[in-house]
Amino acid sequence: MEKNVLEAKAISKFFHDPKTVQVLTDVTFDLKAGEFTSIIGKSGCGKSTLLYILSTMDTDYEGELYIDGEFLGDKTEAHLAHVRNAKIGFVFQFHYLLNEFNVLQNVMMPGLKLGELTAAEIEHNAYEKLKVLGIQDEALKKANQISGGQKQRVAIARALINDPSIIMADEPTGNLDHKNSEIVFEIFKELAEEYKQSLLVVTHDTDFANRTHRIIELLDGRVIRQ
Amino acid sequence: MFWINEKVDSIAILKATGFSGMDVSLIFITIALVIGVFGGALGLVFGFGLCNLIDMVPFDTDALPTITTYPINYDLRYYVIAVIFSIAATYFAGYFPYRKASKIDPVEIIRGK
Numbered sequence: 001m002e003k004n005v006l007e008a009k010a011i012s013k014f015f016h017d018p019k020t021v022q023v024l025t026d027v028t029f030d031l032k033a034g035e036f037t038s039i040i041g042k043s044g045c046g047k048s049t050l051l052y053i054l055s056t057m058d059t060d061y062e063g064e065l066y067i068d069g070e071f072l073g074d075k076t077e078a079h080l081a082h083v084r085n086a087k088i089g090f091v092f093q094f095h096y097l098l099n100e101f102n103v104l105q106n107v108m109m110p111g112l113k114l115g116e117l118t119a120a121e122i123e124h125n126a127y128e129k130l131k132v133l134g135i136q137d138e139a140l141k142k143a144n145q146i147s148g149g150q151k152q153r154v155a156i157a158r159a160l161i162n163d164p165s166i167i168m169a170d171e172p173t174g175n176l177d178h179k180n181s182e183i184v185f186e187i188f189k190e191l192a193e194e195y196k197q198s199l200l201v202v203t204h205d206t207d208f209a210n211r212t213h214r215i216i217e218l219l220d221g222r223v224i225r226q
Numbered sequence: 227m228f229w230i231n232e233k234v235d236s237i238a239i240l241k242a243t244g245f246s247g248m249d250v251s252l253i254f255i256t257i258a259l260v261i262g263v264f265g266g267a268l269g270l271v272f273g274f275g276l277c278n279l280i281d282m283v284p285f286d287t288d289a290l291p292t293i294t295t296y297p298i299n300y301d302l303r304y305y306v307i308a309v310i311f312s313i314a315a316t317y318f319a320g321y322f323p324y325r326k327a328s329k330i331d332p333v334e335i336i337r338g339k
Contacts, residue, residue: 052333057242078246085244092336096239110243158243170336 004069005165005198006031006054011063013049013221023049024061024221031166031200036192038209039202041218048170050218051202055088055168056080068165085114089159091169095151097143103130103154104139111161122161129157133187149180156187166198167191173205185211230254230323237327238335247328254324255317262316266309273308 013024023046031037041047052058054065056072059080065072067087072080084090097106104126111122130136133153138146143154152172159167169188173181185208191197192213201212209215217225230237237250283296 048337052337055242057331057333078248081241081244081246081249084242090242092242094336096235096242096336098236098239100236109240113244113249 003033004030005033005067006200007064007066008050008054009064009066011050011053011061011065013046013053013058013061022221024053027063027218027221027223029216029223029226031198033165033198034192034196036188036199036213037201037216038212038214039200039216039218040204040206040209043204045218046221047202047218051168051170051200054200055090056083085110086162087165089156089162089164089167091152091155091159091167091172093171093174095148095155095175097151097154097158099142099144102140102142103135103146106143106154107157107161109161110158114162126157126161129160130154132160133157149176149183152176152180152184153187156184160191160197166200169199169201171203172201173203173208181205181208230327233327234330234335237330238332241330241332242336250330251324251328254320254327258316258320258324259313262313265316266312269312270305270308273305 007030009028011024011027012022015021015023027050039047039050049058053061056065056067057080059077067083070083072083075083097103098109101109104123107126107129108119108122111117111125112119117125127136127139130139133156135146135150135153135157138150138154143151146154152175156167156172167188172188173184176184188199188201189211192199199212201208203209215225216223240250240253241247277298277300280296281298285293285296287293
């Protein structure tokens with residue numbers, strides 16, 4: 001049996017401003033290593049909120065979260081930062097690269113923070129990731145000198161640099177045209193199938209979701225299909 | 227340090243990719259201290275040059291017959307105080323911005339666009 005990379009047990013979340021509203025109710029599921037999963041649901045159903053809880057960035061929730069079998073509910077902010085660094089790769093809707101640095105430096109950044117390899121080894125790995133994504137020629141350009149589709153591929157390379165247990169993506173194609181969305185989908189599929197990379201993608205693009213291995217559907221903060 | 231406001235996106239990214247609030251604070255404190263040290267050093271050089279010029283200005287008075295140019299005190303203590311002051315000023319000017327930077331919630335930034 002494949003091991004679970006992520007387990008969510010009865011996760012609930014409330015917003016208190018201006019009045020208390022429950023946005024997530026008893027969300028329970030687990031993800032196996034190598035699964036390519038999408039979370040879908042209407043705008044406002046809580047899917048992004050759920051992703052930010054699962055990514056350890058939002059700690060204000062009820063329920064239990066485990067990543068790689070480690071319970072994360074009682075951990076300090078610094079420890080959660082380390083978990084994100086070592087185990088989670090993040091891809092956002094708006095590419096969010098650091099414009100002060102070039103493409104290669106952006107990809108290397110989480111690796112340098114983790115500090116398990118030398119800078120030369122991290123640079124080598126970063127080139128390898130850029131090659132897999134077909135953008136090694138852009139390595140020395142500044143992050144704001146490349147196109148939107150290329151930026152998203154750089155963000156994926158950055159997410160991969162520490163060989164994370166799981167990649168989480170929030171509407172990764174939401175800001176891309178059809179052609180670049182296709183490229184991103186094909187990259188995710190290749191990562192899942194050839195490299196056994198676990199992926200969890202929040203999307204409102206049902207065409208994208210239908211081609212993933214598994215769909216978790218939310219309605220009004222509850223899982224209605226998985 | 228208004229420029230922290232321009233860096234919220236970068237701070238959110240650093241936090242999302244594994245930098246803690248403490249790491250982010252350290253980055254900004256380092257930048258501020260570098261500015262303080264270089265600013266202080268530049269100030270010392272300019273100050274010393276200016277003092278040398280003023281030192282050459284003729285200054286004749288019957289009350290002090292031994293003095294012919296403007297009197298300058300080159301005591302090292304004043305230079306040390308100046309450097310400490312410049313570093314302390316940049317550090318404290320940045321104190322609230324560092325706190326703000328370390329407390330930025332990446333979720334709000336990343337979702338909020």
